[in-house]
Amino acid sequence: MGEVANCPHCNAIFFRGPATMCKDCMKKEEEQFQTVYAFMRIRKNRTAQIPQIVEGTGVPEKQIRKFVKQKRLHPAQFPSLSYECEKCGGPIQDGRICLDCIKEIESGLKQVERDKELSEMKNQAAKMTYYSVKDD
Template sequence: MAEIRNCPECNEFFNYTGLREVCHKCAQKEEDLYQVVYRFLRKRENRAANVERIEEATGVKKDLLFKWVRKGRLHPALFPNLGYPCDNCGHLTTTGKLCEKCQNELKSDLRTFDAATEFRENVAQRDKGTYLADRKKR
C-alpha cells in the first residue's frame, strides 16, 4: 500500500510505493543525469575516470554517483575507479557496507573476542570444581 511522503529533493508530496525514494519529477531528472554520466563513461578515454572527475565533467553530485554504484546501476567491474564510501572509514569500496580493511579488522576483533570468551569459560569451568582443604595446619 502506498503512503504519502515528501520528496527529499523538491519537498513535493508523492505516493511512496517502495520503488523510488523521490517523486516522479525528481526521478526523471535523476534518470536524465544517469544518461549523461553513462554516456560520459562509455567513451574509452573516460572509463577509468574517478568520482571527482565524473563530478567535474558532468556536474552530477557524488552522492548520486555513490547511490548508482551501490544499487548496481554503474558497475565497478566496467568502470574500475568507481565505488562508494565505507560506512566505517569512508574509503571507497565496491561491495557491502565496509571496505576490505575494515572487514578484516572486524573479523580480527571478533576472533579476539571469541578467544577471550572461550578462555573465561575455561577458567570458570576449572574453578568450579571443589577443593578439599587440609584441616591440619602446620
C-alpha cells in the same frame, strides 16, 4: 497503494511505494544517470575518476557514487569508480565495508570468543577446586 510521504529531495508530496522519491526527482535522477553513462561510454572516459566525471557532466559527486553503490555503474566496466566504506569512509567497489574493516571486525569477534572461553575455563576451574579436611 503506498503511503503519503514527502520527497527527500524537493519535499513534494507523493505516494511512497516502490519509489522513494517523487516522479519529478526520479526523472531528474534518471536524466543524470543517462548523462553520466553516456559520458562513461566514450572510450577515453572509461577510466575517468569521479572528479573528472563531475567536471565533464555537471552531475554531483554524491549522485555518481550513489549510482555506483546501486550498481547502475559497474566498477568492472569502469574500474576507476568507487564509493565510500560505511565504517571508515575509504574507497570500495563492492559491498558495504572495505576488507580492512572486515578484518578488524573479525579480529574483534575472535577476541570476544577467546575472552568468553577463558572466562568459562576460569569458572570451571573454580568449581573443580578440592579442599582437604584434616581429621585429628
